[in-house]
Amino acid sequence: MNDLEFKHTVLDPLSASFCAAKWYNATIWLGSGQTTSCHHPPAHLVDRDKVTTNPRLLHNTAQKKADRAQMQAGTRPAGCEYCWKIEDMGSDAISDRVYKSKIYPIQALDEAFVTAPDADVNLRTLEIAFDRTCQFACSYCNPAFSTTWVNDIRHNGPYQNLVSDGRNHFTHTHDSAQLFKITESNPYIDAFFAWWETDLHHTLQELRITGGEPLMSAHTWRLVDWFRDNRGRSSTRLAINSNLGTDIDIGRLLDSTQHMNIDLYTSNETTGAQAEYIRDGLVWTDWVTNVERLLSSFQFRTIHVMCTINALCLPSLDQLLEQIMTWKMQCGRDAISFTLNILRFPSFQSPLILPESTRTVYRQRLITWLEHWTDSEFIDEHEVNHTQRLIDYLDVVKTPHSEAFDRPPLLHDFKQFYSQYDQRRSKDFGLAFPELKEWYDSL
Ligand code: SF4
Numbered sequence: 001m002n003d004l005e006f007k008h009t010v011l012d013p014l015s016a017s018f019c020a021a022k023w024y025n026a027t028i029w030l031g032s033g034q035t036t037s038c039h040h041p042p043a044h045l046v047d048r049d050k051v052t053t054n055p056r057l058l059h060n061t062a063q064k065k066a067d068r069a070q071m072q073a074g075t076r077p078a079g080c081e082y083c084w085k086i087e088d089m090g091s092d093a094i095s096d097r098v099y100k101s102k103i104y105p106i107q108a109l110d111e112a113f114v115t116a117p118d119a120d121v122n123l124r125t126l127e128i129a130f131d132r133t134c135q136f137a138c139s140y141c142n143p144a145f146s147t148t149w150v151n152d153i154r155h156n157g158p159y160q161n162l163v164s165d166g167r168n169h170f171t172h173t174h175d176s177a178q179l180f181k182i183t184e185s186n187p188y189i190d191a192f193f194a195w196w197e198t199d200l201h202h203t204l205q206e207l208r209i210t211g212g213e214p215l216m217s218a219h220t221w222r223l224v225d226w227f228r229d230n231r232g233r234s235s236t237r238l239a240i241n242s243n244l245g246t247d248i249d250i251g252r253l254l255d256s257t258q259h260m261n262i263d264l265y266t267s268n269e270t271t272g273a274q275a276e277y278i279r280d281g282l283v284w285t286d287w288v289t290n291v292e293r294l295l296s297s298f299q300f301r302t303i304h305v306m307c308t309i310n311a312l313c314l315p316s317l318d319q320l321l322e323q324i325m326t327w328k329m330q331c332g333r334d335a336i337s338f339t340l341n342i343l344r345f346p347s348f349q350s351p352l353i354l355p356e357s358t359r360t361v362y363r364q365r366l367i368t369w370l371e372h373w374t375d376s377e378f379i380d381e382h383e384v385n386h387t388q389r390l391i392d393y394l395d396v397v398k399t400p401h402s403e404a405f406d407r408p409p410l411l412h413d414f415k416q417f418y419s420q421y422d423q424r425r426s427k428d429f430g431l432a433f434p435e436l437k438e439w440y441d442s443l
Helices: 003-014 048-053 062-072 078-087 096-102 106-114 147-156 187-203 218-229 250-256 272-278 284-297 311-331 356-373 381-396 407-425 434-442
Strands: 025-029 034-036 125-129 206-210 237-241 262-267 300-309 336-342
Touching (some): 147 407, 206 218, 218 250, 284 300, 300 311, 311 434
Antiparallel strands (some): 025 034
16 A cells, blocks of 8 residues: 555544554653654653653653544644644645554554553654764754764853744753763663563564664663573564764674664765765765665665755755665665655754755756656655655745744844854855855855
8 A cells, every 4th residue: 555545545534633653653862851752743751750660651641642632533733743734735745644654553553543542552663862972963953962062062152143943952051851961870761671671672663772873872782782682582673873973883783783684774865075064073985884884784674864854955965865776776775765854943954944946956956866766666665755745845835834934034043053053163164065155145
């Protein structure tokens, strides 16, 4: 069944807002004690005292139970605005609600729909972050997810004179994202490992570790070692996010995960110097080398490249997609894949900040790219759909999200942010993006 058929014949008949992620999927940041159903709704706090006695509350929070009740009634939880925005483009528009539900059996969707909304539900897919340690400080990231970003704010002070919705990301060190020192005991992490041992390793289909940079956390290696030492005890599929930067111990990763058939998720959305500008800390050639080392080991189920679609990746996004298609042809269609995830916050970094004429050029480039590949045996349906969705988004959606429709403050912050980013990180916007320099200088 294709994505559209699934939406019309399985999902929408349950309700116009039903999404299985609210029941079966969670991201939990154990460093901050926060959770959400997928990456789009804002995160909210888990009750620290209650998880000590009932670790299932790491996922089954009061907020999610209220959202489930709304979805069962066919009304739209406000936190899921990302999906509503896509779906408002037309009844055939495919939002993440479809992708996040389609991964579960139809029977599981039916069960969720009739489950009492206040019941504690067993997770099927989980993404966890142990802490925010990371050697990168990407432009669209912030101190909540990166200790290198924390160091930028500590040493250089807050970013100044930002006025739009993104301003708070860059003005403080987000200490609430790391409630406990790395050397201290963290009740959320303790609850997770207790839940893992008693319950989760039986019920979870997929466990994905994110960060910070997870391969810099001792807790990640503790879990990886658990899988290695307990082969056969759990059928949970392990997935690890990694920026695959220069400092990552690829040798240890390959040794520890032999015979595990895990998924590896890595991020990038463009190539060369432009990628290094956006993802500060990245060395493009090292990332390519590390991806190729993992691909040539043939011990990973798939390597997923997550592209965060922001204004600056559009000039050469098609070149990255071309590189991925080259790898597919060398190693097999499913050896590597990509997703295009459209950045919404901070709004001033959205692709929609670019002048319409510039956006049209990049949109046309993507149309040409997709026309070339769309019938290829090496491209997956979701990759075609994601590319088409971005093409439509660049044309139809004029504002990054409903509260951020005022363009002048976003343009102001774009210039303010990148001028300061250049100074702090020894970068040069005009050198990295000559095709955008004239527009940038005019801001
Ligand atoms: S934002 Fe979309 S995919 Fe995420 S939980 Fe809400 S409806 Fe589901």
